[in-house]
Amino acid sequence: MYYVYAYLRKSSLTPYYIGKGKEQRMFKKHPGVTVPRDRSKIVVLESNLTELGAFALERRYIKWYGRKDIGTGILLNRTDGGDGGTGSIALRGIKKGPLTIEHRKKISKFQKNRPKPWASRPGNQNTFFGKLHSIETKHIQSLSKIGTNNPMHGKTQKRLTCPYCNKDMPVNSYARFHGVKCKLFL
Numbered sequence: 112m113y114y115v116y117a118y119l120r121k122s123s124l125t126p127y128y129i130g131k132g133k134e135q136r137m138f139k140k141h142p143g144v145t146v147p148r149d150r151s152k153i154v155v156l157e158s159n160l161t162e163l164g165a166f167a168l169e170r171r172y173i174k175w176y177g178r179k180d181i182g183t184g185i186l187l188n189r190t191d192g193g194d195g196g197t198g199s200i201a202l203r204g205i206k207k208g209p210l211t212i213e214h215r216k217k218i219s220k221f222q223k224n225r226p227k228p229w230a231s232r233p234g235n236q237n238t239f240f241g242k243l244h245s246i247e248t249k250h251i252q253s254l255s256k257i258g259t260n261n262p263m264h265g266k267t268q269k270r271l272t273c274p275y276c277n278k279d280m281p282v283n284s285y286a287r288f289h290g291v292k293c294k295l296f297l
Contacts, residue, residue, distance in 0.1 A: 113165035114158040115172060118147050126176055128187050129156075131169040144187050166193040 116137040117126035128144045130137065137153050140146060147153055157168050169192035177184015178191070210218075244252070268281040273289035275296050280289065290296075 113160045113162050115156045115160070115165055115168045117154050117156055117172070118144070119152040119154060121147075121149070121152065124152075125185055126154075126172075127185065129169060129172045129176065129192065130188075131165040131192070143189065169193060 113131060113133045114137075115129065115131050117130075118128040119125065120127050128141070130141070137155070138146060138150075156172065157165070160168065173186060173188050173190075173192040176186050178186050178188050180187075180189060268283070270279055270281055271285040271289075272279050273285065273293055275293040276289065278289065
């Protein structure tokens with residue numbers, strides 16, 4: 112069911128990560144650790160283990176090779192192993208079930224005091240969100256777009272009338288929704 116695996120370095124073939132898993136765990140992403148593209152650099156050290164046995168072996172291998180972050184060895188593991196999974200050290204003390212009334216009130220209070228993402232802040236480029244521009248401002252903006260790369264700038268699009276529903280529309284709308292695609296086409 113469970114197994115203990117290692118990711119090996121390309122150059123020296125020494126392990127840089129030890130993990131415990133089942134099914135396809137060894138091929139999935141890990142926070143802070145790169146999964147080797149070359150699958151020959153992923154090695155199963157022990158297999159057919161119970162979860163408890165896999166935790167124990169993971170801890171033993173991590174202790175044997177040591178962790179880089181605390182200066183005891185060569186592994187990128189951030190813990191001594193044996194955490195993660197069901198009933199593990201990482202999950203102890205976490206309450207399960209519905210939220211208490213106090214917890215809901217704390218969340219509500221936090222949400223009310225949170226800054227709104229659309230609010231104007233110093234350095235925010237989108238300070239006009241939700242505001243209407245005056246006619247003069249719109250005219251200035253349209254004049255500033257003269258000479259843009261838009262091939263339709265300053266031109267009016269050709270219009271057609273659908274022979275089935277008699278609607279007048281731009282060419283692109285006609286091609287997309289009318290003619291032989293018209294709802295009234297028999």
